Amino acid sequence: MTRCSLVSIALVLLTTLRLAAETEVPKIVLEAEQARIAAIQKAVRTAVAVFANEGNGGGSGVVISPDGYTLTNFHVAQPAGSYMKCGMADGRLYDAVIVGIDPTGDVALIKLLGRDDFPTAVMADSDDVKIGDWCFAVGNPFLLATDFQPTVTFGIVSGTHRYQPPAGTLLEYTDCIQTDAAINPGNSGGPLFNASGDLIGINGRGSFEKRGRVNVGVGYAISINQIKNFLGCLKSGRIVDHATLGATVAMGERGSVRVSNILESSDAFRRGLRYEDEIVSFGGRGIDTPNGFKNVLGIFPKGWRVPLVFRHDGREHSTAVRLTGVHAEEELLQLLSRRPPREEEPPGGPRPRPGRPGEPRRPGDEPRPSEERRPDGQEPRPTPPIPGQRHKEVEVPPEAQKLIKPRTGFANYYFNELNRDRVWSALTSKGDFTAAAGRWKLTGELAGVGKVEVTLGDETSSGSFPQGTLKLDATQDLDQELGPSGSGLLAALHLWRAMLVSGPQKFGEVVYYGTAPYPGIESQADVLLATRNVAELHLTFDPASGQLAALEMIVDPAADACELRFSDYRDVGGRQLPHAIEVHHGDDLFGQLQWKQIELASSPEEQKP
Amino acid sequence: MSERILGRAKRWLSLLRQPSCLIAALFALCAVTLFPSGRCAAQSSLSEIVAQTQPKIVKIFGAGGLRGLEAYQSGFLISGEGHILTVLSYVLDSDVVTVYLNDGHKLPAEVLGMDPRSEIAVLKIDGQNLPHFNLAEAVALDGGTKVLAFSNMFGIALGNEPASVLHGVVAAKTDLAARRGAFETNYRGRAYILDAMTNNPGAAGGALTDRRGRIAGLLGKELRSSASNIWLNYAIPIGELEPIVDQIIAGKFRPAKREEGQKKPKDHHTLATLGIQLVPDFLPRTPPFVESIKSGSPAAKGGIRPDDLVLFVNGRVVSSCKLLADELTFIDRLDPVHLTIQRGPELVDLELHIEP
Numbered sequence: 001m002t003r004c005s006l007v008s009i010a011l012v013l014l015t016t017l018r019l020a021a022e023t024e025v026p027k028i029v030l031e032a033e034q035a036r037i038a039a040i041q042k043a044v045r046t047a048v049a050v051f052a053n054e055g056n057g058g059g060s061g062v063v064i065s066p067d068g069y070t071l072t073n074f075h076v077a078q079p080a081g082s083y084m085k086c087g088m089a090d091g092r093l094y095d096a097v098i099v100g101i102d103p104t105g106d107v108a109l110i111k112l113l114g115r116d117d118f119p120t121a122v123m124a125d126s127d128d129v130k131i132g133d134w135c136f137a138v139g140n141p142f143l144l145a146t147d148f149q150p151t152v153t154f155g156i157v158s159g160t161h162r163y164q165p166p167a168g169t170l171l172e173y174t175d176c177i178q179t180d181a182a183i184n185p186g187n188s189g190g191p192l193f194n195a196s197g198d199l200i201g202i203n204g205r206g207s208f209e210k211r212g213r214v215n216v217g218v219g220y221a222i223s224i225n226q227i228k229n230f231l232g233c234l235k236s237g238r239i240v241d242h243a244t245l246g247a248t249v250a251m252g253e254r255g256s257v258r259v260s261n262i263l264e265s266s267d268a269f270r271r272g273l274r275y276e277d278e279i280v281s282f283g284g285r286g287i288d289t290p291n292g293f294k295n296v297l298g299i300f301p302k303g304w305r306v307p308l309v310f311r312h313d314g315r316e317h318s319t320a321v322r323l324t325g326v327h328a329e330e331e332l333l334q335l336l337s338r339r340p341p342r343e344e345e346p347p348g349g350p351r352p353r354p355g356r357p358g359e360p361r362r363p364g365d366e367p368r369p370s371e372e373r374r375p376d377g378q379e380p381r382p383t384p385p386i387p388g389q390r391h392k393e394v395e396v397p398p399e400a401q402k403l404i405k406p407r408t409g410f411a412n413y414y415f416n417e418l419n420r421d422r423v424w425s426a427l428t429s430k431g432d433f434t435a436a437a438g439r440w441k442l443t444g445e446l447a448g449v450g451k452v453e454v455t456l457g458d459e460t461s462s463g464s465f466p467q468g469t470l471k472l473d474a475t476q477d478l479d480q481e482l483g484p485s486g487s488g489l490l491a492a493l494h495l496w497r498a499m500l501v502s503g504p505q506k507f508g509e510v511v512y513y514g515t516a517p518y519p520g521i522e523s524q525a526d527v528l529l530a531t532r533n534v535a536e537l538h539l540t541f542d543p544a545s546g547q548l549a550a551l552e553m554i555v556d557p558a559a560d561a562c563e564l565r566f567s568d569y570r571d572v573g574g575r576q577l578p579h580a581i582e583v584h585h586g587d588d589l590f591g592q593l594q595w596k597q598i599e600l601a602s603s604p605e606e607q608k609p
Numbered sequence: 610m611s612e613r614i615l616g617r618a619k620r621w622l623s624l625l626r627q628p629s630c631l632i633a634a635l636f637a638l639c640a641v642t643l644f645p646s647g648r649c650a651a652q653s654s655l656s657e658i659v660a661q662t663q664p665k666i667v668k669i670f671g672a673g674g675l676r677g678l679e680a681y682q683s684g685f686l687i688s689g690e691g692h693i694l695t696v697l698s699y700v701l702d703s704d705v706v707t708v709y710l711n712d713g714h715k716l717p718a719e720v721l722g723m724d725p726r727s728e729i730a731v732l733k734i735d736g737q738n739l740p741h742f743n744l745a746e747a748v749a750l751d752g753g754t755k756v757l758a759f760s761n762m763f764g765i766a767l768g769n770e771p772a773s774v775l776h777g778v779v780a781a782k783t784d785l786a787a788r789r790g791a792f793e794t795n796y797r798g799r800a801y802i803l804d805a806m807t808n809n810p811g812a813a814g815g816a817l818t819d820r821r822g823r824i825a826g827l828l829g830k831e832l833r834s835s836a837s838n839i840w841l842n843y844a845i846p847i848g849e850l851e852p853i854v855d856q857i858i859a860g861k862f863r864p865a866k867r868e869e870g871q872k873k874p875k876d877h878h879t880l881a882t883l884g885i886q887l888v889p890d891f892l893p894r895t896p897p898f899v900e901s902i903k904s905g906s907p908a909a910k911g912g913i914r915p916d917d918l919v920l921f922v923n924g925r926v927v928s929s930c931k932l933l934a935d936e937l938t939f940i941d942r943l944d945p946v947h948l949t950i951q952r953g954p955e956l957v958d959l960e961l962h963i964e965p
Contacts, residue, residue: 131774132659132757156655158773162765178765180775180805207763207809217775217806218763251768255713288713289768 039197040136040152045119046199047138047191048072048112049087049145050096052080060139060150060190061086061110062121062199068094068112069235071227072189073204074101075171077108082404082412083396086112087148095400100234101411103336104242104326105298106171106204107227108189108411109234113399121191124198126223129177133157137181137203137219139190150190155181163291163298164205164220172242174298176220177201183219192221199224226299232515232524233301237415240514241302241332243323249279249293257287259310265558267322268308270586278311302326303527303538304516319587324557329409419512423526424504426546431575433500438601440497444579447592454490456497463490474498478533479555487590488562489583492553495537496564499530499551508532516540520565521549545569547576560586572598655820659757659774662822664711664740666772667693668761669718669732669814672703683760683772683815683828684708684732687744687854691716691736694744694854695814696830697723701730702928704893708734713769722857723928725920725949726956728796728830729850731857742816742824744854747847750801750825754779758807758844760815760828772815777805782846798849801826803842808832817844874941880934883946883961884908887930894929911961913950920956921949 048061048070059076063069070086077084077098086096099109112118129135136154144151159178179192183203192201201221233240246266252258257279262269279287283296283306300306302325309318327335396404407413440456450466461472467484472494482488504510509531515524518540526541538552538561547569552561562585566578577598583590665686673680684695693708700706701720708718716734723730750756758775766772785800801817808831817826826844833840880887884906888898897919902909919933920926923940924947927933940946946961 130656130660131663131771132656134655156774156776158775159765159771161770178773207765215806216809218765218773218809289770291767291770 036195039193039195040138041197043121043136043138043191043193043197043199044089044150044152046121047089047150049140049143049148049150050076050080050110050189051085051087052076058084058140058143059186059188060203062138062191062202063088063112063118064120064123064199066118066120067116068096068114068118069099070096070110070112071191071202072108072110073202074103074106074108075204076189077101077110078103081394082406083394083400084110086110087145089148089150091148093148095397097400097403097414098412099415100237100240102230102234102240102242102301103332104172105222105226105230105240106173107202107222107230107234109231111403113403121193121199122197123224123228124194124196124200126177126200126225129157129160129194129200129223131157131160134195135177135179135181135192135200136195137179137183137187137190137192137221139187139203141182141184141186143186153182153187155179158218161292161295162220163295171205172298173205173220173222175223175226175295176205177223179203179219179221180217181219182215183221184215187219202227223299229299229304230301232526233303233513235415236419236512236514237410237412237417238511238514239332239336239409239411241325241327241329243297243300243302243304244326245282245297245308245321246324247273249287249290251290252276252278255288257290257293266324270560271308271319271321272312272317273308273310273321274312280309280311280316282306282308297323301514301516303513333409416512419514419526420504420510420528423512423528423541423546427541427548428503430546430569433575433600434503435602436573436575436600437501438603440601441597441599442493442595443597444593444595447594449591452593454493456494458498458501461490461494461497463493465489474533478535482555482562485590487583487585488553488555489564489590491535491555492551492562492564492583495532495535495553496551498532499537499539500548504528504530513538515543518549525549548578562590568594573600575600658820658822662757662759662816662818663771663774665742666711666759666761666816668709668764668766668772669693669695669700669706670709671700671706673700679764679810681761681764681811682813683762683811685759685814685816685824686739686741687731688741688858689736689738691734691739692721692741692858693718693732693734694827694850695730695732696827697725697728697730698813698830699896701732702892702894702896706732708732709768710739711769711771715768720928722860723926724853724857725926725951726796727798727845727850727853729827729845729853729857731854744824744847744851746823747851748819748823748825749846749848750779750782750819752779752781755820756801756803756805756825757818757820757822758803758805758812758815758828759818760807760809760812762807762809762812762815764811775805775807777803777807777842780804785843796829796845798845800829800843800845803844805842807842807844808840871939873938876942878937878940878942878946878963880937882907882942882963883937885913887933890930892929894931897927897930897933907961907963911948911959912957913948913959913961914952916952917957918951919948920951921947923947 046063050061050072051058057079061070061072064071082098084096086094094112094114096110096112099111101108135157136152138150138152141151157177158180162176162178164173183206187203190203191199192203194200201223203219203221205220207218230240245268247259247262247268249257250260259275259277262275281287282293285296287293300323302323305320305322308321403414404412405414410416442454444452446452446466452465454463459474463470465484470483470490472481472490478491481491483490499507507530511529513527513529516527518525521542523543526543528539530537534555536554540550542549548566550565552563554561565582568578568580569576570579579595581593667684669684670681682700684693687694706718708716718732718734721731721733755778759772761772780802782799782801785796807828812828813830815828816824819825824847826846828844884903885899885908886901888900899913899915899917901915902913922936925936927936942963948959950957950959
């Protein structure tokens with residue numbers, strides 16, 4: 001004992017001597033201090049204090065693009081409606097409009113106005129975050145930032161890939177980051193940064209339980225990787241939904257995760273997934289618990305195709321499954337217009353609570369929703385309006401008003417039109433198809449099978465395929481016209497021409513979906529959704545070239561789509577047209593079309609027989 | 610400033626005249642020279658230290674689930690053979706106590722023994738070469754020491770999900786007994802008061818370590834000052850618990866397990882002769898709470914009251930109504946019965962006699 005303390009005394013002595021001889025503080029400490037200061041300075045500039053309802057509520061946010069796109073929580077943006085004011089560390093107050101919302105994931109994208117050089121946060125790879133990493137939250141706890149100067153709270157990452165079940169009816173935090181950095185009411189929507197000041201998540205939730213609505217060392221941040229998946233969809237101005245596989249899973253024998261229920265109408269079922277099959281990996285991540293599965297499911301928006309590896313009868317299958325929405329569209333709107341159920345919070349603010357009722361909790365059980373509270377800085381919350389509608393009598397400045405277009409089903413239709421038109425003008429810059437409104441005649445072959453000749457028109461189309469000759473009457477329901485051989489190829493080609501010729505305004509209902517990954521496209525692809533007749537079209541555009549990369553025609557949500565993958569774009573009379581089309585139907589490659597000749601008639605009259 | 614440092618240096622230098630100090634100083638010199646690179650590694654590896662420590666933490670599931678009573682708590686391995694240190698609580702009042710290791714392995718645990726005074730219990734699971742803390746190597750901390758707290762607070766982690774980790778500082782090492790009566794605890798030793806929100810529901814039994822992952826304390830049960838309603842964040846130093854843990858593992862404090870065929874006295878005590886009526890015995894292990902006392906009985910004279918919880922009979926742990934009744938059958942009616950009772954926050958020792 002004595003010797004031990006003498007050693008430490010000697011250590012202290014020599015360190016002291018050494019320090020006295022050199023500098024007061026070791027260089028490494030100074031460097032670490034400087035690095036921390038720099039990280040915080042860099043991060044603080046990008047933080048936003050969101051003020052809603054004339055300053056009666058609000059939260060935090062973080063700017064992610066120089067033109068002002070800013071992330072916050074859905075539950076922060078919701079009470080504000082379409083327009084809000086946001087303060088930044090530069091001391092200025094900016095106007096902001098709602099862009100898109102993800103109510104289930106509790107994320108909202110807003111746009112700050114007035115600058116094109118906003119300081120922006122760098123999005124890190126949140127899958128690299130480890131438990132024990134230093135991190136810090138920046139925000140507006142207790143709405144203190146009346147001078148717009150954000151508060152910084154420092155901590156460590158307490159947990160990663162946490163699953164927090166839905167609170168009430170909508171919110172679900174999946175794959176989130178748990179931190180002991182203080183997250184308090186008002187921090188909602190604000191950024192969680194790693195030690196280098198890069199963005200790893202959006203704070204929005206905590207476990208509070210019986211200690212009232214203040215931090216008890218458990219805050220949750222939505223991982224920035226999840227938000228990266230949703231960002232393209234959020235920019236669409238839509239109300240973005242989360243996804244379901246159409247199957248549920250449960251813990252099976254020997255630590256395997258097995259399908260406990262599956263809808264026969266789901267894409268997963270059509271891809272071969274069956275009851276009792278073992279889930280090996282999902283979204284590229286190995287699955288060893290039901291929570292692990294739910295974590296992956298939660299990070300993808302409705303409509304994405306996600307890789308799935310499963311074991312059926314001992315054999316491993318790899319496929320990609322299209323995820324369907326958690327909610328029906330009407331259901332989502334209904335849930336949004338309703339006031340979320342109050343979680344049993346006693347009136348009169350924080351005070352010790354006796355706990356909560358319930359069944360004994362065992363591992364593998366669904367965690368209980370009642371223990372999470374949203375630090376939204378408002379008590380009680382006002383009845384939230386449907387996004388897209390203006391709340392109260394807030395005076396909206398004309399510059400902001402220009403960027404607000406209410407429409408049912410959208411957070412802000414303005415941004416949907418903006419992106420739809422952006423995608424379409426990129427396409428038509430390669431050639432205007434409105435002047436080619438006559439019949440299109442395409443001749444070529446189905447590789448290795450035989451000759452193909454197709455004539456596409458407004459009301460009728462016809463084709464001669466190796467499988468037979470077909471006529472299509474577009475005034476009939478298209479689900480009756482799925483030739484040849486049930487592939488739907490002729491109908492898909494018919495709609496492809498119609499879309500190009502009429503453009504999104506005249507084709508019917510055309511909506512910008514957002515972005516999604518697509519095989520062969522490096523970054524995420526732009527996607528338009530169009531409906532005509534009984535068919536829904538998914539049009540995928542390569543953002544690099546602006547070209548239409550693929551068209552999927554869905555006539556029955558419970559059946560496989562006909563998918564056309566376009567390539568070999570070449571000039572035809574001043575317009576770029578694909579000379580190779582891969583035709584897929586479900587898991588089958590129906591064939592590869594190669595056009596030798598494409599003739600576009602400029603007006604319907606010219607082609608009259 | 611530098612003068613003061615020099616003065617201090619001179620004082621310490623006088624110590625260096627002793628040879629052992631000189632050697633120590635040489636060691637220290639090496640340490641100082643190596644320090645910068647060593648510290649650099651230590652700083653960058655907090656996540657590594659966490660990763661090395663997590664496998665020693667376990668999630669414990671048992672009784673509870675009623676209002677305000679979580680059916681889970683935390684614990685940590687203290688031997689390669691599967692001894693687990695945790696707090697003594699109602700969670701362990703279950704037929705089946707289940708332990709989840711960090712890797713998701715689910716194992717049934719035996720409650721090896723418990724000490725109601727320090728409110729700790731040692732569980733045992735089957736295992737070999739399990740990662741564990743060595744209590745003999747526990748570090749003693751002073752106020753200001755940086756610490757990490759590992760626990761499954763709020764039951765956030767399930768299966769193979771790692772426990773939650775908080776960081777903080779020891780605010781003080783102080784005496785919980787100084788405030789005895791204000792807190793509902795039997796523990797009367799020293800405690801580390803922490804500046805982190807460590808003692809959340811389910812956190813009890815978790816591990817407090819220094820920033821190098823060395824075990825320092827056991828996160829205590831949720832305690833609140835009845836005066837101010839403030840929740841305490843604290844841990845019990847391992848130094849206070851280690852002797853008790855050793856005794857539990859050595860066989861003391863074990864629930865009475867009599868050998869088969871052990872002789873019983875012809876005339877022994879029973880609950881009825883003592884005048885004690887326990888609560889209805891409807892659980893596999895109903896805690897022996899006193900329901901009522903017959904007036905004028907030995908129990909009444911001895912000072913037992915309704916709602917008392919019987920912890921020990923003649924120094925043997927009785928964790929259920931059945932064990933209490935059994936234990937009495939081994940005591941001759943002529944001999945006194947020593948009972949240790951929990952009455953509210955206090956432990957009370959009583960002696961009962963049957964007067965002839």
